[in-house]
Amino acid sequence: MDRANNIADQLEDLEILMSHWAFDPRFDYSLMDINFVKDFLETRDISKKLLILQGSNPLIDKVELYLDLDQPLLFNPNYNVIQDQKEKRYYHSIVETKQSIQWNRLHKPSVENSRQQLTLSHHIPGVSSPAFGTIILTIDQHKLLQLLETLTPYNEGVTILLDEDHEILASSNTNESSDFVHNIKNTALKQGSKKGSFSLEWEKEKYSVSFGTMKRIGGEWLYISAAPISSITSPIVFISKLILVISFSGLILAIIMTWFASIRIYNPLQRLMRVFTVDEQAAGIDRSQDEFDIIKENWIKVTTESEKLQQRLSAQIPQLKQSFLLQLRNGYLYDYSEQELRTRMENYGWDLHEQQYLLLDVQLTGIYQSEIKELEKDDSLITFTAVNIIEEYVKDYFEQSTIVNYHNRSVGVFIVAPLHTKLNKQLMDFSKGVTSMINDILKLNVTITISETIDQVKKIPSLFENVTMGRQYRSFENSNQLINLQDFNKNGKRFKVVYPFETEREVIQAVRRGEIEETERLIRKFLNELKENGIQEINIQPGMLQLFSTIQHEILHSGIHPNELFEGRNMFDELSEIREPEWMVKWIIDEVIAPYIQLLEGQLDIxxxxxxxxxxxxxxxxxxxxxxxxxxxxxxxxxxxxxxxxxxxxxxxxxxxxxxxxxxxxxxxxxxxxxxxxxxxxxxxxxxxxxxxxxxxxxxxxxxxxxxxxxxxx
Missing domain, CATH: 1.10.10.60 (Homeodomain-like)
Structure with missing residues (x-):
């Protein structure tokens, strides 16, 4: 019943779809006044609509639009003038029918020796009469038969679809005139009801036959489904036998595996116990303990000793320290207690007895205006050089320090110093010295951010967060800068961020018009309006990121996916790494606006x-x-x-x-x-x-x- 309802629903969808298109304003009386030869754009538009309708439902094989004019026209979907008189009478007879929408099984005169095809036609215009044309859907006979075969999912079965006059519309049996098909049809009609079932014997085979009706425009259709009883029962018998065989086999296998496991499961445990109990008295093992407790205690001891030995013998202590700090910053060690973290740090070589901790963030700027243009292409090389400079210089000021290479023109300096020691002078001297050396060697500017001091290892991740936030208050000028968060947090200064929404809209309008020079001018105006509230990074960079986000949103609305335009690049990360306003403007124009407009202009009708x-x-x-x-x-x-x-x-x-x-x-x-x-x-x-x-x-x-x-x- 559900499968029959599914077929009825799909046919009803076709009827609704046909009505929707027939009432489309595109198919009103204005078609009678169009010169389809001269107005080729209108002709092309109608052909496109018919192609869309043809592809809107898998049951549709072909869509035709017939206009019953002085010179009859046919779109199928291309424009044609009908010359053949038989073909004219064929289409004219469809327009002359009383019903505006109807199902027919027709034979097209232009195709010789062809079978009748099931069609659905609707007069146009749908909103009024008289009709001057019709839309004709030809049903894909093969796909309709596939639908009918779902009513009888057996190779030996047959399904028949009859119209309101009990004529065969479709049959899964290729020979619709066979005695078997007519016998099933006549027997079902004799039942005298709209739905039901009965059994039928034919050529020594017994069939189960069910039938029912489905309401269609113009009447009710009757479907009849017949399946051999042997095809219905044979899978059930086979599956029952298969289940019995599998169940019995599984039971035997489970018994064998249980017996085998009971013999073998204790052997590894015995061998492991022999390893731990070679010298029971020396090891202090109590044989009355549970064997798993003994193994656990000894395994913990062995593992702990092994880790300590590996850490002490490791020749890569600086890399281990840097890795530990990065794990701590990224939250991977959040579940560790204060004592566990201190133990791990001491194993790596840090002296943490009565110590305080702070972090310096060294950021290199001015690359866009640097005379050494090669530096723009290799951030890792720049950062590696800065790390070497800082490593050599920091030894003169702090006994315990660890350099963290971020590989993005930024370097972290983690400092461990005696508790209650005043570090201001050391920090200032170190910052000035590092700045001077990087200025001379790399020809770049430096922004150094100094964190507050803490005395707990669990709070070290907050140092990384604070310097990341603090360096946003750097001026976007290309100059050496020092941001001391210890002084900054004392005066409590805050910035009010103002976002130029009006200029943003002007930028988007310029992008839509494809005006690159105007867009660049407006982006500079946008940047200058951000600078009116201060040229700190916290004012400028979030605003530029938001502008890029809005531009990307416009790109999406234009039908272009960012992955197609940017080839998988992470544009937000790239923009976030730019520390100079002029570079930001050029980057947005050269990497975003220009490629987008070039791609867009290739798609739009100029x-x-x-x-x-x-x-x-x-x-x-x-x-x-x-x-x-x-x-x-x-x-x-x-x-x-x-x-x-x-x-x-x-x-x-x-x-x-x-x-x-x-x-x-x-x-x-x-x-x-x-x-x-x-x-x-x-x-x-x-x-x-x-x-x-x-x-x-x-x-x-x-x-x-x-x-x-x-x-x-x-």
């Missing part, structure tokens, strides 16, 4: 893009007037439908939404910057007063007067 630009200019000049999609289409000489579709594709916004947004922005400017009355403002932006209040509240969330009061209060 001529239609010019039309849209002209329409946008027209809207900006005439937004005070009564602007409609039709009037704008007349301006550029195209149809409203084509303009609407292209407007959405190129600007990623509907025509009416664009006009409304422009008028609302102009209204906001007048409300904020003038004392004009609300009535006058509504007329200035092209609205009646009552409608203006309603649409302003819908778009902005408050009434115009409330908006003016809110802005005045600020």
């Amino acid at each position: 001529e239609m893009k010019r039309y849209i630009e002209k329409v946008v200019d027209y809207i900006h000049e005439n937004y005070r007037e009564d602007i409609s999609l039709e009037s704008c289409a007349d301006v550029v000489g195209t149809t409203p439908y084509t303009l609407s579709r292209s407007f959405k594709k190129i600007l990623n916004i509907n025509f009416i939404d664009y006009v409304t947004e422009l008028r609302m922005n102009k209204a906001k400017e007048l409300l904020i910057n003038t004392n004009m009355k609300i009535n006058d403002i509504s007329e200035c932006v092209g609205y009646r007063n009552s409608y203006f209040n309603r649409i302003f509240k819908k778009q902005v969330g408050v009434t115009p007067s409330q908006f003016r009061k809110m802005k005045a209060a600020k």
Whole structure:
């Protein structure tokens, strides 16, 4: 029953789909006035629609559009003029039927010796009469038969589909006129009910037959499914025998494995105990203990001694220390206690008795303006050189220090110093010396961030977090800088971040128009507005990251996936590593905007893009007037439908939404910057007063007067 309902649902989907397309405005009386030879764009558009309809359902084999004009036309899906009289009468007879939508089994006169095909036709236009044409769906006979075969999933069975006149529409038996098919059909019709089942014997084989109806437009169809009893029962018998064999085999195997395991399971335990009990008295082993406890205790002792020995003999202590600090920073040792962490650090060679800890972050800047251009291409080489400089210099100031190479033009210096020792002078002298050496050798600027001091190993990860946050307060100027978080946190200075949303929108509009030079100018303007609140990194870098995120969002909306454009690069990480404003601007233009616009221009219709630009200019000049999609289409000489579709594709916004947004922005400017009355403002932006209040509240969330009061209060 469920399979029959599934078939009925799929046929109903075809009927609904056909009705939807027949009522499409594209298939109204305007088709009668089109010259399909001259208006080839309209012809191509209709062919595309028919191809879309043809691919919308797997049961559809072919879609045709017939126009019953003085000169009959046929799209199948390509444009054709019908010359053959038989073919004209064939299609004209479909249009002349009383029902607007109907199922038929027809034989097309243009194809000789062909079988009748099941079709679904719908008059057009669907919204009114008389009809001047029809859309005809030809059902894929093979796929329909595949559906019918699901009612009888046996090779020896047969399924028949009858129309309301009890004529065979489709049969899984290729010979529809066979005695077997007619016998099943006649027997089912004699039952006198809409659904049921019965048994039938044919040629010494007994069949189980079930039948039922499905409602279709114009009547009810009858389906009949017949399957041999032997095909139904044979799998059940086979599976029952198979289950018995498997169960019995599994039982025997389980008995054998249990016997084998009971003999073998204790042997490894005995051998392991002999290893630990070679000298029971010397090892202090109590034989009354549980064997697993003995093994556990001895295993812990052996493991602990082995780890200590490996750590003491290791020739890679600096690398081990650096690895430990990185694990601590990344949270991999979060579950360790304070004592466990101290023990591990002492095993690595640190002296932690009454010590304090702090961290210096050394960041190299000025690479974009560096005279040594090769440095731009190898961050690892730059950082490696800086690590060597710092390692040689730090020995003169601190007895215990560990260098952490981040491989991204940043180096960490972890310092362990005696508790209660004042380190300010040492830190200042060390910072000045390192800065001077890197300036002379690498020709780069240095930003050093000094953390607060702590006395607990568990708090060391917070040092890494604090210097990461603290260095965001560096100035984006290309100069040597020192950020001492110990002094910074005392004065409690904070920065208010201001984000230039209006300029961001201008940048996005320039990107949409494909204007690279204008986009670069606006990005510089965006950057300068960020700098108005201070040129610290915390003001500038998050703003530039947010701008890039917005640009990437626009790229996605244009139908281009970032992976396609950036070839799998992590663009956020690349931008995060840039420490210079000018480099940021060039990076966004050269690595993001220029490739995107180049790719986009290859996909868009350049001529239609010019039309849209002209329409946008027209809207900006005439937004005070009564602007409609039709009037704008007349301006550029195209149809409203084509303009609407292209407007959405190129600007990623509907025509009416664009006009409304422009008028609302102009209204906001007048409300904020003038004392004009609300009535006058509504007329200035092209609205009646009552409608203006309603649409302003819908778009902005408050009434115009409330908006003016809110802005005045600020």
